[in-house]
Amino acid sequence: MPESYDIIIVGGGITGASLLYMLSKYTDAKKVLLLEKFNSFAALNSNSNNNAQTLHFGDIETNYSIEKSRETKEEAEIVLRYLGMLPKSEYDSITKKCGKMVLGVGDTEIQKLDKIYDSGLKHIFPGLKRIGPNEIAKLEPNVMKKRPMDESVQALKSDNGQMVNFRNLTNSFVKRAKLARNGRVSIKLNTKVTSVKGSPGEFEITANGKAYHAKFVVFCSGSYSLYFAKMMGYEKNLSVLCVGGNFYTAPKVLNGKVYRVQEGGIPFAAVHGDPDITNSRITRFGPTVTIYPELEKGNSSTISDYIRTFDFDLATTSSLFNIMTSRDIRSILWKNLLYDLPGIGTSMFLKNEVSKIVPSLTLNDIKLAPYMGGVRPQIIDENKKALVLGESKIKKDWSIFNITPSPGATSCLASAIEDTSYICDQMGITFDIKGVERNLVNKETMQITMRKLKNW
Numbered sequence: 001m002p003e004s005y006d007i008i009i010v011g012g013g014i015t016g017a018s019l020l021y022m023l024s025k026y027t028d029a030k031k032v033l034l035l036e037k038f039n040s041f042a043a044l045n046s047n048s049n050n051n052a053q054t055l056h057f058g059d060i061e062t063n064y065s066i067e068k069s070r071e072t073k074e075e076a077e078i079v080l081r082y083l084g085m086l087p088k089s090e091y092d093s094i095t096k097k098c099g100k101m102v103l104g105v106g107d108t109e110i111q112k113l114d115k116i117y118d119s120g121l122k123h124i125f126p127g128l129k130r131i132g133p134n135e136i137a138k139l140e141p142n143v144m145k146k147r148p149m150d151e152s153v154q155a156l157k158s159d160n161g162q163m164v165n166f167r168n169l170t171n172s173f174v175k176r177a178k179l180a181r182n183g184r185v186s187i188k189l190n191t192k193v194t195s196v197k198g199s200p201g202e203f204e205i206t207a208n209g210k211a212y213h214a215k216f217v218v219f220c221s222g223s224y225s226l227y228f229a230k231m232m233g234y235e236k237n238l239s240v241l242c243v244g245g246n247f248y249t250a251p252k253v254l255n256g257k258v259y260r261v262q263e264g265g266i267p268f269a270a271v272h273g274d275p276d277i278t279n280s281r282i283t284r285f286g287p288t289v290t291i292y293p294e295l296e297k298g299n300s301s302t303i304s305d306y307i308r309t310f311d312f313d314l315a316t317t318s319s320l321f322n323i324m325t326s327r328d329i330r331s332i333l334w335k336n337l338l339y340d341l342p343g344i345g346t347s348m349f350l351k352n353e354v355s356k357i358v359p360s361l362t363l364n365d366i367k368l369a370p371y372m373g374g375v376r377p378q379i380i381d382e383n384k385k386a387l388v389l390g391e392s393k394i395k396k397d398w399s400i401f402n403i404t405p406s407p408g409a410t411s412c413l414a415s416a417i418e419d420t421s422y423i424c425d426q427m428g429i430t431f432d433i434k435g436v437e438r439n440l441v442n443k444e445t446m447q448i449t450m451r452k453l454k455n456w
């Protein structure tokens, strides 16, 4: 007999774990099961090695629109509120405040920074300050050391830098979900879902050759979520571009996060320098931007699934052509392609990226960290013939598919609140919205989140 559940979540990264927490703590859902194919949580993108560990607020992400900055700020504040409820030792194992700035190098970037700051960021983020070379040198001496005298620099310094070990945060959600349910939450690790079929209210999921029945299914499977949506026959007109990101490491040269100016509308940040929350002796530079034909970095067994997820029809091909030939994306991709070349790749990366942030670093100081990095599943919007900025959520009757490029770890709880609201409404389950408002969402200031709660 197949095991039966009310809700099955597929994927034990930060998206699945935060939803498990939300359902356990704030609803009366009876039987919830989480299936994860690896033997631990946060094994892929949510692992702290594989992402940039930034709690994004939208203040130094110069590629965001003002609306995206506002939304991201709310999402980050929800995470901060969760963290604020934890005992100190748990809080300290997950997060740490740090300095944070976005650096403009040369007149064109400085003009861009000024424009973004004056046209809105300074109103949304009163703590964001424009600073010049002297103040930069005080905060980050290595950013100014050995910089050519004639190179102009300016930065926006933020007062809300926060690095997060998203793996530990994922584990915290799982632990608290179990506590909220007195151990009644069902979790199966080492359990790989291979198929989903059925109809709303009566889904059958097969994992490790065994059938599970669920009324509602939520795929929090990272780059695999669209694969399963397509298996269900949904969203034939969407495809995913898997944008790989690698990191390089150097001895510690930065005190906080130093982001660079990025073109508006580009879905990935320019290479930045970051401290590592798991290793205080190093600075990380990245992520690079490489298109992989894989759903998981370095896992060639995912190539055939990637091909199944990608529609090679006219609309997709022409969208892809449009994206690849757009001036800004093309130049980023070509530049990054060079970084993968053996021999000259690292020196090109040093010259084009690292030395803009820390001019004094040499080839001996930096090395590619093959064990770090992941894949950002960017959705291709065939109507706009463009890449979607940020996360995508496909909601169908009694099913949800979460596709989570950056800043998907920051938006985990906001996403979980939205999903829970939708699930409860469809299934007629009680959602303790008052509890969520009391603990996590300030309904006066978090307008975008409140709108999502009402307008699912």
Ligand SMILES: Cc1cc2nc3c(=O)[nH]c(=O)nc-3n(C[C@H](O)[C@H](O)[C@H](O)COP(=O)(O)OP(=O)(O)OC[C@H]3O[C@@H](n4cnc5c(N)ncnc54)[C@H](O)[C@@H]3O)c2cc1C
Pocket: 010, 011, 012, 013, 014, 015, 016, 035, 036, 037, 038, 041, 042, 043, 044, 045, 046, 047, 050, 051, 052, 053, 054, 055, 056, 166, 191, 192, 193, 194, 220, 221, 222, 223, 224, 244, 245, 246, 287, 373, 374, 375, 376, 402, 404, 405, 406, 407, 408, 409, 410, 411
């Ligand atoms: C290079 C890089 C840098 C980033 N930097 C940041 C950052 O600084 N800040 C930020 O907020 N975000 C960042 N992100 C994005 C962030 O890491 C992701 O959005 C987030 O981790 C996604 O979490 P997830 O749980 O949705 O997906 P994942 O962490 O990928 O988890 C998906 C889970 O689903 C499981 N799964 C998949 N298929 C199956 C199956 N068939 N059966 C069972 N289980 C399955 C996987 O094993 C995995 O555990 C970055 C991403 C990358 C790649």
